[in-house]
Amino acid sequence: MAQTHEWMFYEVMWRGWAGRARVPYPVPWWAQQAFRRWSDDFDAFTYESKEAAFASNALYRYWHMVGVKDHRQESLVGQAGEVEPVYDKYCLSFFLHDPATGVLRLPQLPDGGSVEQRMEAPHLPVVLTTFRTAEGVEFVQRTFATAVGARQRDLAVTRVTVRSLTGQPREGLLCAAVMPAGPSGFQRHDRNGRQITDRRLTFLRHLPDEQRVETNSGWGPVFDTPPEQYGVYGNADFSFDPDSYLTHSAFHDLVTGGKLNGALEAQDQVAGLCSAVFAWPFRVAQDEVFEIDVRLPVDLYSGSADLAEVKATPVDELESANRDFWTTKLLGQGVQPQLPRPVGHLTDLFRQARSQLLILSDHGEIHPGPTVYDSFWIRDSSVEATACSLVGDSALAEHQLGTHYPLKFNRGTGRIGPCAEYGFYGGPHEKDDREWDSNGQALWAIGRYDRTSGRGASFGAKLYVPYVRDAARWLRDNRDGHGLLHSGWSAEHLGERDKPHYWDDLWGVAGLYEAARLAERVGAPEVPELWAAFDDLKRATADSIRWVLGEQRARGAWETYIPTGPADVGRLDSTMIGTAAYFHPLRLHMGSKLGEDVDRAARFTLDTMYAHFVTGGYRHEAAWNAYGPYLTLQLAHAYLLAGDPARMDALLGWTVGAGFPQTAGRVAALGAWNEQHAFPVASDFAEVPYPRWYMGDIPHGWAAAEYLLLIRDILFFEADEDRDPHVYIAPGVRPHWMTEGDPVAVDAAPTLFGEPFGYRLTHDPGGRTVTVDITEAPQGVRFMYPCRFGRVRAASAGGRQLPVAGHDVHVPAGTGQFTVAYD
Template sequence: MSYVSKRLAHAAQMWGRDVDEFVKSAVNSFGNNMFIMGLYYRRPNRAWPRWLREQLSPGGRGFEPAQLMPFRNLHFKDWGIVGSVYGINEAIVDPSMLFVTRRNVAFEVWIHDGSRLYTPGSHGSFRQYLERPGYPIIINEWDLDSVKVVARSTVASRSSVDVLVVDLELSGLPGNYTVYLATRPYNADHFVEVSNVMIERDGWFMVINNELALTTDREPTQFGSYNVEVDASEDAVLGRLNGSLQVTDELGWAHAALGFNAVINEGKWRLRIKAPIDPLRNTPHNRYLVKSIADSDIQSSLRDWDTINDREFSVLIGGSAIGDIVRQSIAHLTMLWDGGKITPGPLIYHLFWVRDGSYMATALTMANLQDMGRAVVEEILRRVDPSGYFKAVDFEVKEYDANGQVLWAVGKYVQLTGDYELLRRWYPVIRRGIEWLEANREFAGDESVRGLLPPSWSAEDTGPMDHHYWDDMWAIAGLRELGKVLREIGHEDSQWVERLRDEYVDALINSINVVRSRLGIDYIVPAPERVADSAMTRVIAVAWPTMALPLDNPLVRRTLEVTEQLYGFGDGVVNVHQWGTYGSYLTMNLAHSWALLGDRSRVGRYLNWAVSHTTPTYGWAEGLSIITGGGGQGDVPHGWAAAEFIMLIRNLIINDFLGSPTLLRGMPIELLRRGLTARNIPTIYGLVKEVSSIIKGNELMINYEGPGHRVENKYEVLIDTPLRPMSISCSDCEYEVLSNGMVRVLHSGKFSLRVLGD
């Protein structure tokens, strides 16, 4: 490509991209932004998404100069999702009354009071919340002072098709109103291209690109179809639509609207909207299917959710939302679980990543949903290529953390379930992944890279193609966890796997020491080619989750300290060079790392940040805007973030990664003073039925029911008490205070303990 500069070509190489695709992506993105900018300047009074107005208005919370291209959602990714237990897709429900059923299928509600048109992008205030955590029911309230709109969104399933059901209520001052449902050429994240829309009069369906978009339980009194020349809102402001049944727009701005007469006397005016979440062609059979969705289908879907909530890991902490966030995080993972394939997001991340999938599979298993965790692990194992490399994602990119993550997920699944027969069945595929790790190391070059994995794009936000330590840390973690389960069954490969792990550890330590000497530092940088940068928010994985180096190695603590000194801001950690936002799961990873080291104060600080930065429906975007505190990067609810929160809370209650099951390691004292109860906790020692704990005054009380580490005919459990024991009383157990201050308990399956502190 002769018109491509040398710098651009080199940039593509640094980032591991094909030059042609790199240029194509950049040009098309720029062209789309300039198109939206020009259209906005010419038609500012149209119905635009609220996130765009907030980013372009000088008084908006997310104001960005237009030259910085704020033409996708940069600061307001706070939406919730609804979906079924067994479905493939999810519907997005934005706090500002935008409903998205597929990437290019979205609709808004507008209100005309006879003299003025109200659109969510420009008018009113909003409130969004869950009807009940753990269930796919979201309530939206839109307050326009004289009138209020309430939408209850949930999901129904019939014939393996998921349908978004929105029950709309209009209340307020008596009068005659018009309620408009308008499809939009944008979703909650970005603008889209819609080439064709039509109004199907058989059942009054709105149809986008020959797929059913929505229908209602009332017949409209107005309808219209529009292109880029005239927006439906420009007619709706006059109280009437153009009556056109179909339009095609080569610029991708095709949209349509339905209008309904709404009379408010003493009661409320209601409308039910049914919008297929799964793509359905416009056929008589499919129209009948959607029309026939009834309350019984909604109830059937909710009963599926009952079965999840009845058996999952749960926690209750007095006066805290943490328990509800855990429950909803499990619900988010369940919605993002597509029968094995699992995606870290419902919209732009509705793809499969080995990295996110490994976290999410392990969290599902730890949440007592082992069947779902197993299905994800089996999907991961299917992604091995002929060389033994596990393809990291659904597009071509080099991410060499994948193989280690696969082995880690397999190892944790087998440890938590004890299913060694499944390990034997999986092992031929697993062995190919181990062989790949053995063969694909650097055997030449600078001393700082020898024995490491080759340069890769790694975890995407770590920067250019370098020898990222993140990849090697995951290789160590995967080989270690797999080695444990192979040793348990006396497998002949266990020593080979453990020897390979040791070689990776030696290579990592050697490289770190060479780089430390070269740079004169006492911490770990992201890669031998780098100095300290915000990819250090990944290097904290040396503690959690990889534990690639012993936790008592001074480098581990010092690396955590330097990371928070350089990239900690307002009790979150910031990825500077790639996202320019807080990292949701990065901050939780740091909290988890400090928990392993027993620093309750730091854990409490970062945990409070995570809790205070959830969306109204208890999720997180991948990155959170420093300007608004809302979602600013990636998708939401992000599956990795949900998984990390589940594992963090579980491990604060009982941690089985540390040799013996350890209660309350890193648990903030303020949470213990509130009192906590957790149930249905799978561990590598078996299912713990219940743990409860509270601090009253200077007394810690613990009740425990479940197994522990087997010691002869007893179970061993360690308690990391935040109080210095002065006296201890124990029912149904024996105890001793260890030199490190922990209390060692031997019991027969159930005990109660009281620790009186000084």
């Protein structure tokens, strides 16, 4: 049964949307999508009612994000420019009013005018929203986040400028609305009693002397320019009629009477739907601009001294400092991929993904998202930290792995289900859901970072006892009777939690391999012990996979595929995506760590997945009933490493497009990915599945990390680090990407060899030659160039012919330049 405020919110949104021709009401984009194709079917496993599911915004979690690097709280920006500080109880949006005609122009509504949105620049987390009305008025809203004062506390800033599009005089009111619901929803209240997001506004007050708004017990917007009109609205009569919220509102008052109620304070103890509107008159003509600045405190502030600190720095200085910081960080530091003009957008998105990960880092913990995923997972963070270390944000990676991972290492003597508590990596997520993949992920990430940071850093030596050795022993000692890890729910895309998943075992094999190699590098006495644990889990995993493949053949299966786990013989569905990890990120195919026959089966599994579950992107209907952007990137990366760059390119192209989805002409996201990409949004509502689905956060930190790793490995990747170390140069660069005179290049990129690598590749299509200049390289590492332009006719370096095998050119260590001619 719906709670009162959930039912009331649903009714107000629906009636506001259905009756918008009479009195426009700012219904958020996500609610409009739900009403566009409404279904009474909802996730009854999670929510008690359709109203509770609606209020939580369980279906359309798309928005934009701004924030401060390494700070806790982000702010979301909606498709109409709404600004929602994640943990505060309000949302701020802007609209226009013409007192002479009573017309309201709300950017939320399709008949209000045209809305365009973009990031100010790929490296700047600044959202620009441009709203143009039929009357020739335009406002542009710039929203960013920054830090102020000696304690560097967070502040979101939005700047709005109004001008005439025609140069003819235009006048009216620029209005700012403070509402409870924002881009993320109204309230997430599930069957477990969790209220992760509760945006109810039960109390709202305007403080004119301080030029700020008070929301519940927190601070709302602070106005640099005091509004000329204001009105605060609530439910003083304790009405349970949803229409009362529409008729007793600022929007109704402006349309019917042309002015606001002038109230300073309101309460709503029924539904928490207090609201307020503030208005500034403007008159603009040729070359005239009207501007206001609004500051949104998104940290802990109280008292007059804090208010003075919020207001102290001019907004021009805040904006300039924000621009300077991100320009220095993303254009001057870290890996700077150089790609040809036809794919220059990949470089732009690379920088944007970097900024998203840096913003999602909370004091060194990278979180997968800003709202429901604003928490620390070993699984997600292992990939995110590795991505950061390989694109130049090594300080963040070191802080996460060296500080926060030990904090998740359990030292208790109790039990977690069938497993020992001591030696297990994980907090509440990992413990409650039996995420047995986490130890393998922690060991893998620590080992990979130890390689990247180099021997001189001694990173792994500092963590070896107990965080590496004892975590490896946990993997050795906590397995089922078949030698595999127990049943659990390590990742929700793998299937049921009461079954075992090969995903856990593959991570365990990779983690034990890295632990044993780390033990060798630090000279630990447990080297034989750790190699024995690796061999044992490797044997059990490979034997189980062989058994499953044999069973499937015996049942007449003509396609080869590794299902999600040994309890899923014959299960040909999209949960088999876990096998992509065999290639990426684990690289178990290098050296055939589980055997050549398992390698072949894993390669065939990629093709089986592609044939059944790829329609542009990876369709994950078995668990999510949605596309999986980060799963698509994992599959693309697996194909890159498996030697099929054409499919890699196709999957990458779809995923890039999925970062900018549009519905009914509105851009739903600006270069960011959800965990799940809804079929309706992906198809502009041409495909609306009947079964329910659920959307995760956006931007998704794991997806951003996957993108960074893929672009980096398209430029180059390491292979066989421990036996025959070599680097593949430009393995994913496609011929149609190239234009004459545009190089492919990377400089001073971190590597798993602990030393930087850089090169510059130029293509002469007329001469059918490729020239590669290696600008810096780790000592003793050879190179491989897989020519993608055609059959290699000849390859040389320094006047010497280079060996060629198929399309692969073998280049010895120490080479400074080589040339490849092709047919």
